[in-house]
Amino acid sequence: MIQNELTYSDFIGELIPLIQSNDEKKWDALKERLHEDYSDEKLQSHFYALQTLKQKADFLKFSTSTFEILHQINLEVASLAPLTDILNLSATHLLDVSKAHSVLVGMINHEKACIRIEAVAGIGKSDMLFIEESLDSPFQKQLSKNQEPFILADISEHTSLESPLFQNLKEKNIVSLICSPLVAHGERVGIIFLARTVLYHSKLPLLQMLKYFCHQTALSISNAKLYSNEVRVSKLHDELFEEALNKGGNKGILQKVSNFIEEPILLLDEFGNCIYEATPRNATSNIDQFNHAELYKYVLQSEDNPQTSFEVTHKRQIFSVFTITLHNQTVAYVIVPKRLKAFDRLSVVAIEQAKNVLALQINQEKTSIEVENRLRQDYLHDLISGLETEENLIRRARYLNISFEKTYAIIVMSPIESKEDHTISLNRVIEKFGYLIDEELLPLSMIQGQKIILVTPEQHIRTVANFALNYVEDKHPELQFHIGISNAIVRVKDYLKGFNEAKKATEFAHSFQFKTPIVHFNELGIIGLLFNTENTEHMKEFMNRYLEKIIQYDAQNKSELLKTLEVFLDNESAIQVSAEKLHIHYNTLRYRLNRIGEILEIDLAHTKNRLNLQIAIIIHRLVKQE
Known part of the structure; x- marks a missing residue:
């Protein structure tokens, strides 16, 4: 009955501690020895029954513990606990109920197109936390193809998946992985890694249970984000109004929003003047991409079709422009160096809240300015009216x-x-x-x-x-x-x-x-003094005395004697120069001047007469202008 010196009591002695362990490799090894050393089919049947019972017990334990974890997670969500607490709770408890040596929870950042490890339990907790990896890496591309939990039994065989995260896992002597995506409302929000220093041999029921756990966890994470976002938005709303009420002004409002969305913001008035430029507090370098004058030109060019938000491009940089309006008139522009579609919902809500508060602030400022301007305009009107x-x-x-x-x-x-x-x-x-x-x-x-x-x-x-x-x-x-x-x-x-x-x-x-x-x-000089005379009627009488006859003559005969006289007097009575200016022969000019003298009954050779005529012409021009 006994072969290879393996006694029945030895077999029982190995079986008892095995029942209390989770090492499937030892179960398989003992099963193989049993098959080789014992021909007793009843004993083998009992062994298989024990192994199946053990698997069911493990699954039940995992399922029960999983439900307990989900219950605790939901309690954390309901209490508005920070998202990091929920992720750490998931990682820690999942480590306790699984056979993993390390559990990592990675969250997807679509804005940065990367995955970031936000929680770690077990091996690598100190140096695996906050590792970021591009979604374009071979490893992440492979992960994105799967909506179900899957096993990488031996990661050393997957050389094509080399990536920073993969390399870190290898350095921690991780041999195999279970990768289970976190999917909420049809969107992949993250992934949970169960890592082991030995090979994984998980059965389908356990993977299905893990899938259920990850789905419920993803929903909890989504709800936690929603609650957290609502709290953050509500807090920002209060802070913005507090800035406005406490005279923090546009500067305080804009700085709050810049810190919230973690982007620099420029606020221009409707004329392109910079009201304020805010840089987020966590900025690692100075932001100098705002060229106010150039941006304003592009804004005006893009505002032909009225919109609440649009994009402009300057020096290959795309800027999102959000308009602030009062009474259907644009009064300011909020400009952020970022594409519109790259904003998450929370950032858009924050900017819209800021726009509303800024609109109230600007309206208050404009009202104050308009009142003072009205007072100053009324005063100037009274000042110059006498x-x-x-x-x-x-x-x-x-x-x-x-x-x-x-x-x-x-x-x-x-x-x-x-x-x-x-x-x-x-x-x-x-x-x-x-x-x-x-x-x-x-x-x-x-x-x-x-x-x-x-x-x-x-x-x-x-x-x-x-x-x-x-x-x-x-x-x-x-x-x-x-x-x-x-x-x-x-x-x-x-x-x-x-x-x-x-x-x-x-x-x-x-x-x-x-x-x-x-x-x-x-x-x-004298022209100014003349026209500044209060007796304008006297000036008109003076003009008519010297020019009325020639004006009537020109009107009746369609001639240009008045123009001829103007050019002659403007050129200091020089006949040759005046003829050239009029484009006529100087003899023709002499004839016209004689005819003017006859009509006006005046001798143009006298200096006094020419001066009076010149003054009359000036008055004629001014009267005509009025």
């Missing part, structure tokens, strides 16, 4: 922080094409001036009709005028201005006079078609 007492004007100036101890001058910007309505463009221009020009240089500004009126310190008058002209030429080429500048204004009551001087300077520029767009009133 209807308010000097005492009241000085008192109101103190409330607006305007000091009349400074010497100011007035700028009037008048569009050359006055037939068209430029109100919308003018409003944008003057609003932009409020952002770009310091309040000390531009304490007062307003629009009157189609004219822009600016008050600026006299010593900076040329600087402000040149800036205003250059800005309009660059940003609003559809507008062409003549700019008139008044003399220095010393007294409060002289602002009406200063306004008239600047306005008349632009009218002179229009009338004489000045090549230079900026005209200072004091450069006009």
Whole structure:
């Protein structure tokens, strides 16, 4: 009965501890020896029955423990425990109930296209945690093909799957793996690795139970993320409003969101001015990819079709642009150097929350600015109308922080094409001036009709005028201005006079078609003094006395005698030069001049007569302009 010195008692002695162990290799070895040493079929049958019973007991133990783990995980989820706690719980308890020597839980980061080991129990806990591996690695590509748990019985045979994670497992003397994907709602969110330093021989029922466990764990992870995200979003919402209420302003709001989405953010106003640029606190390097002016150009080009979000490309970098609107008008842009489709749902929610709070913040700021601007515009209107007492004007100036101890001058910007309505463009221009020009240089500004009126310190008058002209030429080429500048204004009551001087300077520029767009009133000399006379009716009578007959003659005979007289006087009564300018023979010019003298009953040879005619022509131009 007994062969190879193996006694029945020895066999029983080996069987008893084997029943208490989980080593299937020893079971198989003993079964093989039993087959070789004993011919007793009944004994072999009892052995097979014991082995089957042992497998069922192990499966039942694994199943029971698995349900206990899932119950604990769900309790953790319900208590809003951090996701890391749930992952560590899964790894630790799975190590206890399985035959694994190490359990690793990897989570997929679709944004970075990698898998990251977030929890480790057993061998390698200290140096396997937080290992990242690209989803494009051979190992991860192989894993992505499987939705069911599968065994890599001997990883040394899978040389084609070499990867950083694979190499780390080998260094820990891991021989075989069970890889079980974590799938929730049809999406692979991670994977659990059960690693052993010996070969795996798991049976199908255990793999099925592992699949069920991983599916339930994936759902728990998904729920935990959802709860965690809701908590994070709710907390961010409170923090954003706290920043707004505590006057943290746009800076505080933008910094919170930048930290939340872990991306740099740029906030531009509707004119392209940088309100604030935020960098996340965990940034390892300075962010310098925001070129405000260039980005704004691309934003304007892409905003033809109104959208709440769109993409622009600058220097091969794609930027996502989120518009902030008030009353159906865009007031700001949130710009992030990232593709729209690369944002996860949580980041989009965070940005939308920030947009809402920023809209309220901007609306409050705009309302405050508009109220102050309205007060300043009303004040300037009263200042240049001459209807308010000097005492009241000085008192109101103190409330607006305007000091009349400074010497100011007035700028009037008048569009050359006055037939068209430029109100919308003018409003944008003057609003932009409020952002770009310091309040000390531009304490007062307003629009009157189609004219822009600016008050600026006299010593900076040329600087402000040149800036205003250059800005309009660059940003609003559809507008062409003549700019008139008044003399220095010393007294409060002289602002009406200063306004008239600047306005008349632009009218002179229009009338004489000045090549230079900026005209200072004091450069006009006697012409300026003449036109500044309050008795305009007297000026018209003077003009008619000298020019009415010739104007009527030209109208009746379709001649150009008035033009001939203008050119003659403008060229200092030089016949040859004037004839060339008129493209006629000088004898023809002599004939015309004689005819003018006859019609006007005046001798053009007298200097006084020529001066009076020249003044009359100037008045004619100005009256015609008005």
